[in-house]
Amino acid sequence: MSKRTMIHRLRPSVLRTRGAVVAAGMGAVMVVGAGAGVASADAGKATKPVAANAASAVAAQADAQAKAAAKKADAKKVAKKKAKKAPSWVKPVNNYTLTASFAQGGAMWSAKHSGQDFAVPIGTPVKAVNGGTVVKAGANGGGDGPAYGNAIVIKHANGKYSQYAHLSKINVSVGSKVKTGQLIAKSGNTGNSSGPHLHFEIRTTPNYGSALNPANFLRGVGVTI
Known part of the structure; x- marks a missing residue:
């Protein structure tokens, strides 16, 4: 067989082989492409739920923060209302009879009476009568003299002092912080x-000799005795 004849016979075979290879390659590309397309579609489907969940979580967190802020604001309003209702000054005792008044004279005192007496059972x-710090407490008038018996003196934020005398029991000590209306002693x-x-x-200093009219002072802070 001549060389020319062999070449003619080989060409169709070579072409068929090349065609098969090209076809196979295209098939592979198509398969890969199809797979990639499917994967891409699946990824898109997976992304949507994730995004939705994230948005839902953010919304829930914002809602929780808003509720917490509202609750805090309500608590502040309640605290303000309580502060307004709480009296700044109160009477030192309840269910009393007023006896000796301020500046009253008599044989009971070496000078005029320096306070207001409230007759109550022992x-x-x-x-x-107001919040403050105890600066005197004990026998001998807390340092003001034996005439007062057991006594307490409290310093208040406005610079005034209140004194409580002739006590049977003292429940506080020097340095104690007390609140308005707190039990400090027994008469x-x-x-x-x-x-x-x-x-x-009511005094301008912690010591004897600086007393003011206690009835007038209490009336000035909204307390009538």
Whole structure:
């Protein structure tokens, strides 16, 4: 067989082989492409739920924060209302009879009376008329003299002092921080006393000799005795 004849016979075979290879390659590309397309579509489907879940979580967090802020605001309103309702000053005792008044004269005192007396049974609760710090507490008038018996003096934020004398029991000590209306003692009949009562003063200093009219002062802060 001549070389020319062999070449003619080989060409169709070679072409068929090349065609098969090309076809196979295209098939592979198509298969890969189809797979990639399917994968891409699946990825798109998977992304949507993830995004939806994230948005839902953000919305839930924002809602929780809004509720917390509203709750905090409500708590502040309640605190303000309570602060408005809470009295700044109160009476030192309840269920009393007023006896000796401020500046009253008589044989009971070496000078005029320095406070207001509240006749009450021994053991009556005595309250701090306003919040403050205890600066005197004990026998001998807390340092003001034996005539006062057991006594307490409290310094208040406005610079004034309140004194409670003739006590049967003292529940605080020097340095104690007290609140308005807090139980600080029990009334008694100690010291220079003609009967069970609470001797009460308002002072400009912690010491004897600086007393103001306690009834007038209490009236000025909204308390009528």
